[in-house]
Amino acid sequence: MDTLSNGLEPTLSGLVLLLLGKKQSGKSSAGNAILNRRAFHQKTSRSCRENGTVFGLQVTVVDTPGWLSPSTTPHKVSREICRGLTFCHPGPHAILLVLPTCSTFGLEEWSAMEAQFRQLETSIWQHTMILFTHGDQLGGLSIQDYIRQQGGSLQWLLERCQNRYQVMSSHSAESQAQVMELFQKIQRMAEAPKHPRVVQYRAQIPMSRDVSMRGEQRWNMKEMNGRQHMASRWPPSSIGVASGRTGWNPDISLILLGRRKSGKSSAGNMILNREQFQRGIKTTSSSAGHAEISGRSVTVVDTPGWSLFGLANPEQVRKGILQSPSLCPTGSRKTFLLVIPVDSFKEKDRRAIETNLSVLGDEVWRCTMVLFTFGEELRGSTVEKYIKNKGEPLRWVLERCGCHYHVCDTQKKDKEQVNQLLGLVEKM
Structure with missing residues (x-):
């Protein structure tokens, strides 16, 4: 790909991207579209890493095997997903959770995804973005309407990812612009402030002895959200397969x-x-x-x-x-x-x-x-x-x-x- 004149800021000199998703979700095809070449085969049985220069950036993409249901996913798939994470040392700039628009995302899909995320032994949400594949199969439906139709499971998943998502179609003519949008969103995600929200809430809400019960309840809810935000941070510089807790043990x-x-x-x-x-x-x-x-x-x-x-x-x-x-x-x-x-x-x-x-x-x-x-x-x-x-x-x-x-x-x-x-x- 040629560097686009309206492309990325020079602050982002390279990218490491980890692809996760269920079997036949379009992970490998998405990786090929990002690197603009046939880097990955369609049936991924082992995690693999490929590099390329895209829009003037050094880009590393790690593809992983897709999971099935929690009860039928072979252990070797989970092992390979963990192995894929080690290819991203010291950590991926973005984890692209690949969801095909041609299938639903409900309770069963959530359980299968959660089972694999637990294998990684670390919180991943701070760096995760949803990558919707097969965007051309939406027809005249907008991605926003598609999300609304899918219901609570998908909407809650998007909230966990702070509503970060990108749509990719199967048409090569559209993929270059979609990859550029994806990189720009990843850059914004990387540059977002990482200060724990609890600090902001404490500055905004003065506590006093005569605080009302409802006011105290609001304070506790906001404090809780800030604490959980802080506990789930995942600094790319310190990530590892078994990094587990961040050392902060509330x-x-x-x-x-x-x-x-x-x-x-x-x-x-x-x-x-x-x-x-x-x-x-x-x-x-x-x-x-x-x-x-x-x-x-x-x-x-x-x-x-x-x-x-x-x-x-x-x-x-x-x-x-x-x-x-x-x-x-x-x-x-x-x-x-x-x-x-x-x-x-x-x-x-x-x-x-x-x-x-x-x-x-x-x-x-x-x-x-x-x-x-x-x-x-x-x-x-x-x-x-x-x-x-x-x-x-x-x-x-x-x-x-x-x-x-x-x-x-x-x-x-x-x-x-x-x-x-x-x-x-x-x-x-």
């Missing part, structure tokens, strides 16, 4: 939300490994307990449960939910555990969840994981099958939570299931 606060008789208090006791919260008695106000768990400082907050049958005071429930973030230690990483028992789940349950979580604002969904209680009721079946059987109401909730969920048996004193839960919380 306290963990888990806020239990759910309907009455959902097993909230039992779940809290299971996590803390003691009878902190009374079971079988209606919880009327929020309360907190603390424990050191596997080297982690963990606070658990129990809240009043709502009722589908008028057995709980709605105002009391809202007040308890609003108060809950203020019971967490200052600076702790707050995660909401939406407790859902493994039993019936219908549209009325979904509406109740939406109504009661709305008091915390839309941002609460970014920091929420579903905790399925009474896992013993699965009786040897899988939670994925349970989710499928419960249909659209439960899938709606899971999509809003970014498909983060965990199953526990509150009757068992099993440290391993608690450690698994905390590990998932740390990776959110």
